Amino acid sequence: YVHLMNTSDIVGGLYCPNTGYLDPSNLTTAYHRAASKLGAKVFQNCPVTGIETEDSSHSLQRVTAVRTERGVIRTQRVLNCAGGWAPRVAALAGVSVPLSVMKRTYVISEPITGVRSNPLVYDFGISLYLMPQGESIAFGGFERNPQFVDELPDDFHFSLYEVDWDHFEQHMKNAIHRFPALQSAGVKSTVSGPEAFTPDGYPLMGESPEVRGFFLSCGFGSTGIMFSGGHGQQIAEWIVQGRPSLDMTRYDIRRFGRSYVDNSVWLRERCHEVYSHKGDIKYPHSQLLAARNILKDPLHQ
Secondary structure, eight states: GGSSSTTOOOOOOOTTOOOOHHHHHHHHHHHHHHHHHTTOOOOOOEEEEEEEEEEGGGGGGGEEEEEEETTEEEEEEEEEEGGGHHHHHHTTTTOOOOEEEEEEEEEEEEETTTTOOOOOOEEETTTTEEEEEEEEEEEEEOOOSOOOOOOOOOOOTOOOOOOOOHHHHHHHHHHHHTTTTHHHHHHHEEEEEEEETTTTTEEEEEOOOSSTTEEEEEEOOTTTHHHHHHHHHHHEEEESSSSSSSGGGGBBGGGGGHHHHOOOOHHHHHHHHHHTTTOOOTTTOOOOOOOOSOOOTTTTO
16 A cells, blocks of 8 residues: 555665564464363463462572462462563562563554555654554554553553543654545544563563572563564473573573662663664664663773
């Protein structure tokens, strides 16, 4: 649907014919069915109330059980996939998780002729994406002034926020500029929910260095569905075999020392920068600039 786009200020673009998109709900259902066939059990509406540990080697604690409102599950391994709630779940075991939660919003337009079966469009210059949903277009982006969620209620897991249209206006203007048909299409529906981001933009995975048997797979920052297959396989190998088959150093939670994790100023400023530049082109050797000089070596001047 390039003919529907305003390309007057575009010098060039890159077409990726193998890039696709899918429905997250359908994918999750498929994972559930496949896991159930292999013997996995899924318990919904079963809040975790505690994680039991005992003394282990090297002065570390080890997971021994998970307490829920329906009873106790004896286990030596726990995987924390709680997204924005991951720090709260981890705290039950005495584990720190460095991530911040921010509101992510996208809008779905009324039907527009000629949209169906067209590719996703990402404009890195204005941090905007446009993705067909049937005859409609879903669009959003990553603003420079993200809205932090300081308190995420326990019962918010299937809830959404009211859209802050003043805050979303920057994406609306960019979307109409790039796709003029949106000017008269109208809004069909909106989605605004919490999303968890880490201080370097990469997920938190692997075994916690604080408690043996406590694994994490969280902080995917809007890429959870895209990474779910590969990262799911690697974390499964990590848990069962003791290590993944691929080099997952970039995602290992041990990359963050406790002195950083406990510094709320550093955590918030870094996550702010990561979110606001999420939609930018990443150049080789680029460095994050926020929250510098937290730790200095003897040679620093």
